[in-house]
Amino acid sequence: MxxxxxxxIIIGLARKTKxxxxxxxxxxxxxxxxxxxxxxxxxxxxxxxSNTDMVVKAGKLPSPGETVIGGSFLMNPGGKGANQxxxxxxxxxxxxxxxxxxxxxxxxxALQQFQREKINTDFVVTDPNHPSGVALINVDARGENxxxxxxxxxxxxxxxxxxQAFQSIIGPAILLLQLEIPIxxxxxxxxxxxxxxxxVILNPAPANRLSDEVFKHIFVITPNESEAELLTGIRxxxxxxxxxxxxxxxxxxxxxxxxxxxxxxxxLSNEFTQQMIEAPLxxxxxxxxxxxxxxxxxxxxxxxxxxxxxxxAFACKAASISVTRMGAQSSLPYRKEVDGSEFxxxx
Numbered sequence: 001m002x003x004x005x006x007x008x009i010i011i012g013l014a015r016k017t018k019x020x021x022x023x024x025x026x027x028x029x030x031x032x033x034x035x036x037x038x039x040x041x042x043x044x045x046x047x048x049x050s051n052t053d054m055v056v057k058a059g060k061l062p063s064p065g066e067t068v069i070g071g072s073f074l075m076n077p078g079g080k081g082a083n084q085x086x087x088x089x090x091x092x093x094x095x096x097x098x099x100x101x102x103x104x105x106x107x108x109x110a111l112q113q114f115q116r117e118k119i120n121t122d123f124v125v126t127d128p129n130h131p132s133g134v135a136l137i138n139v140d141a142r143g144e145n146x147x148x149x150x151x152x153x154x155x156x157x158x159x160x161x162x163x164q165a166f167q168s169i170i171g172p173a174i175l176l177l178q179l180e181i182p183i184x185x186x187x188x189x190x191x192x193x194x195x196x197x198x199x200v201i202l203n204p205a206p207a208n209r210l211s212d213e214v215f216k217h218i219f220v221i222t223p224n225e226s227e228a229e230l231l232t233g234i235r236x237x238x239x240x241x242x243x244x245x246x247x248x249x250x251x252x253x254x255x256x257x258x259x260x261x262x263x264x265x266x267x268l269s270n271e272f273t274q275q276m277i278e279a280p281l282x283x284x285x286x287x288x289x290x291x292x293x294x295x296x297x298x299x300x301x302x303x304x305x306x307x308x309x310x311x312x313a314f315a316c317k318a319a320s321i322s323v324t325r326m327g328a329q330s331s332l333p334y335r336k337e338v339d340g341s342e343f344x345x346x347x
Contacts (some may be wrong), residue, residue, distance in 0.1 A: 043174045043304040044088050045198070046296075047098040047162060047189050048081015049154040049180035050124075051133040052106040053328065061140045077113050078328045079133060079154070080178040080205060085294025089117045089319065092335045093303055098165045098189075099180075100157040102132035107153070113329075123165035127153040129249060152228045157181045159188040165191050167169045168193055173198040176299045179208045190214045199302060216253030220308070222295055224260045242267040243274060260294055262287075268312050277309060279316040280328040284323040285321070286331065291321040293332055314338070 059069030085097040097119050101107030103126050110132065114121050131152040139145045174194040177186050177200070186202075187210065193200045194217035203222045204210070207230040215221075225236040232248035234241055236259060246257040246269035256270045265279035272316060297318035301311030318338050325331035 001093075019078065027307050040298070041092070041305075042095060042174060042175045043167065044078075044093045044095045044176060044299050045098060045169065045193075046081055046085040046095060046176045046299075047165075047185075048084065048176075048178045049079040049099050049133060049151070049157075050077075050082040050097075050099045051079035051135050051149070051154070052110070052321075053078040053135045055137045055139060056210055057139045058241055058296050059253050060142065060253050061146055065298070067129070071124075072325075076327055078135060078289075079162050080180050080203070081290050082110065083112070083292035083328055083332065084176055084178065084203070084296040085119050086112070086329050087289075087293050087332045088116065089187045090120050090332055090334045091297055091300040091338060093174075093296075093300040094120075094283070096123060096158070096165070096168070098123045098162060100125050100127050100153040100161065102130055103128045104131055106134065122168075123161065125157075125161050127156055130156055134275050145189060151180070157185050161185075162189045162192065166196055169193075169196045169198060174303045175199065176200065176201045176203070176295060177206055178203045178295075179343055180206065183208060185208065187211055187214045189325050190217050193217070201302070203291070203297065205291060208230075212252055215249070218254050220256040220258055220298070220302075221249060221254050222258045222260060222266075222298065224262070225231045225293060228259050232286055236261075239267065240278060243269065246274070253313035256308060258298070260334045262290075265316050266294075266312050266344065267292060268309060270308070277307065277312045277316060280320040281286070286326045287323045289328040289331055290319045290323050292328070294319040297338070 040170040053076045055074040060068060060070045062068045081099055085095050089095045097114055101110050107126055110120055111124060133152040133154040135147055135149045137145055138148045173196040177189055190200050197256045199219040200217060201220050202218050204227045207227040223231060228245040232245045234245040236242050236245050242259045249257045260269045263279055265277050268275050268277055294315045297315040298311055301314040320332055321333040321337055322331040
C-alpha cells in the first residue's frame with residue numbers, strides 16, 4: 001500500500017528531509033505567500049464552547065435542601081473554547097471562533113467580548129431555540145467547589161455550522177478543538193480540517209471517548225493525566241507512565257503527543273523526541289483556565305511555525321502566568337507579558 005506521504009512525494013507535493021520527516025510543500029507554498037504579504041502567522045480556527053460562569057463564594061457548600069447566606073457573587077465569561085480563543089488572540093493569533101450561543105443577554109455579552117478581543121465572530125451562531133451555556137459554581141472557604149453546567153446552545157453546535165465555517169479556509173491553518181460540544185461535531189471537524197490540510201490540535205477535555213478513526217488525523221493531542229488515562233487505560237503518575245500512555249496514543253495514529261502535567265510542565269513525544277519540558281516556577285493562585293491557556297498558546301506558537309518543543313515551552317510559560325491570577329479569561333496573559341517575563345525554570 002502506498003502511504004499518504006509517499007503519494008505526495010510522487011506527485012511532487014512533499015519532500016523528505018535529512019532526519020526522515022516529510023514536509024508538505026503546500027504548507028511551504030502558502031507560508032511564502034503569507035510572508036510576501038507580511039502575514040507572519042497562519043490563521044487559527046477554534047471550534048468549541050462558550051459559557052457564562054456564575055460563581056457564589058460562601059463559607060461552606062450547601063447540603064441538599066440547605067440555603068447558605070453570606071456569599072459573594074461573580075459572573076465571568078468562560079467555556080473551554082472561548083477561553084482558548086481569547087488566549088490565542090491575546091497572544092497575537094489571527095483567530096476565528098466557531099461556536100453557538102443563545103439569543104439572550106449572555107449570548108450578546110459573549111459576542112461583544114469576543115469582538116473586543118479582536119476575534120473573528122463570523123461563525124459564532126446565535127441559536128434562537130436554546131439558551132446560552134451557563135455554569136453554576138459554588139465555592140467554599142477552602143476553595144472546594146461544586147459545579148452544575150447547562151450546555152444550552154453549545155450542545156447544538158452542528159456539523160453544518162462547522163462546514164460553513166471551514167469554507168473560509170483557503171490555505172494552511174491551525175484547528176483547535178475541545179470536547180465541550182457534541183462529539184460527532186468534534187470528529188467531523190477533525191476529519192474536515194485534515195482534508196483542508198489544517199494542523200489539528202485536540203485538547204480532549206473534558207475527558208471523553210473518541211472514535212479510533214479520528215486519531216490518525218490529529219497533528220497533536222494534549223491530554224492531562226486523567227484524560228490520558230481515559231484514552232489509553234494507563235494511569236499517568238510519573239515520566240515512565242507518561243511515556244507508556246504516549247506510546248498508546250501513537251499506536252492509535254497520533255503523530256505528536258503532549259501530556260500536560262500541571263506544575264511539572266508537559267511531556268512531549270513523537271517519532272524524533274521524547275522529552276519533559278518543565279514549567280516555570282511560580283506560586284499558583286487559581287488554576288481554573290491553565291489548560292485552556294496552554295492550548296491557546298500552543299496554537300499560536302504553531303501558527304508562527306515554531307518547532308514543537310519550543311511551542312510547548314511557550315505554552316508552559318503562558319499557562320504559568322495565568323495561574324498567578326484569579327478567574328478564567330481575566331487570568332489569560334497578553335503577548336508582551338509572555339515575551340517580557342522572566343521565570344525560574346525548575347531543575
